[in-house]
Amino acid sequence: LANARDIRDRVANDFRFLKGWMTQPRSVGSIKPTSEQAARLMVSLIPAGSDLPVLELGPGTGAITKAILAAGVSPERLVCIEYNAGFLSHLKKSFKGVTFLQGNAFDLKSALANHPHQKFAAVLSGLPLLNFPMAARTKLVEDAIGLMEQGGPYVQLCYGPKAPVPAKAGGFSATPTKWVLGNIPPARFWVYRAECGQA
Numbered sequence: 645l646a647n648a649r650d651i652r653d654r655v656a657n658d659f660r661f662l663k664g665w666m667t668q669p670r671s672v673g674s675i676k677p678t679s680e681q682a683a684r685l686m687v688s689l690i691p692a693g694s695d696l697p698v699l700e701l702g703p704g705t706g707a708i709t710k711a712i713l714a715a716g717v718s719p720e721r722l723v724c725i726e727y728n729a730g731f732l733s734h735l736k737k738s739f740k741g742v743t744f745l746q747g748n749a750f751d752l753k754s755a756l757a758n759h760p761h762q763k764f765a766a767v768l769s770g771l772p773l774l775n776f777p778m779a780a781r782t783k784l785v786e787d788a789i790g791l792m793e794q795g796g797p798y799v800q801l802c803y804g805p806k807a808p809v810p811a812k813a814g815g816f817s818a819t820p821t822k823w824v825l826g827n828i829p830p831a832r833f834w835v836y837r838a839e840c841g842q843a
């Protein structure tokens with residue numbers, strides 16, 4: 645029965661996601677939610693042993709949210725910023741105890757203005773970064789790194805062959821993970837960290 649429920653939920657989420665993509669293709673950026681395999685790889689990059697909250701950008705239908713919680717992060721430790729009101733109302737019903745903020749992830753300062761936590765263990769982003777100008781992408785990486793304790797990663801989902809934001813000497817490093825070929829489309833993650841002396 646649990647299996648049948650899982651399949652039903654996945655099909656409903658695929659449909660919800662596709663509908664989101666059809667109405668807002670640029671900001672949704674993909675026709676299918678991130679696969680479980682890819683979400684697990686992303687979540688494995690959250691530093692163990694930190695009590696600080698985790699910030700997720702662009703949770704969509706919650707594929708990565710689900711994996712973060714399954715990895716043992718308590719709902720109270722998870723904060724998500726999503727733009728799309730339709731996704732938000734579904735997320736709030738599905739993930740009790742998680743903080744969902746409606747806002748623009750490219751303006752983290754405003755999105756987090758009324759939130760008590762201003763430091764995070766990691767920032768995980770499913771935003772379709774390649775659909776946005778390079779200046780906005782770079783500012784986002786810099787702002788996210790500024791929200792973290794020394795060494796905390798900003799992890800970015802990416803479908804393209806190149807880094808969505810190149811490393812910046814004296815600012816931050818950019819390291820790719822392996823590709824997850826089973827994801828549709830194939831994806832990997834770019835891990836950004838402050839270089840020594842930054843953040």
Ligand SMILES: C[S@@+](CC[C@H](N)C(=O)[O-])C[C@H]1O[C@@H](n2cnc3c(N)ncnc32)[C@H](O)[C@@H]1O
Nearest residue numbers: 671677678702703704707726727728748749770
């Ligand atoms: C490629 S989907 C990823 C969804 C989900 N994280 C996943 O991996 O299946 C991108 C998500 O980012 C959201 N998004 C796009 N631009 C945004 C912005 N400026 N601020 C917050 N969320 C945004 C979209 O609404 C969508 O939910």
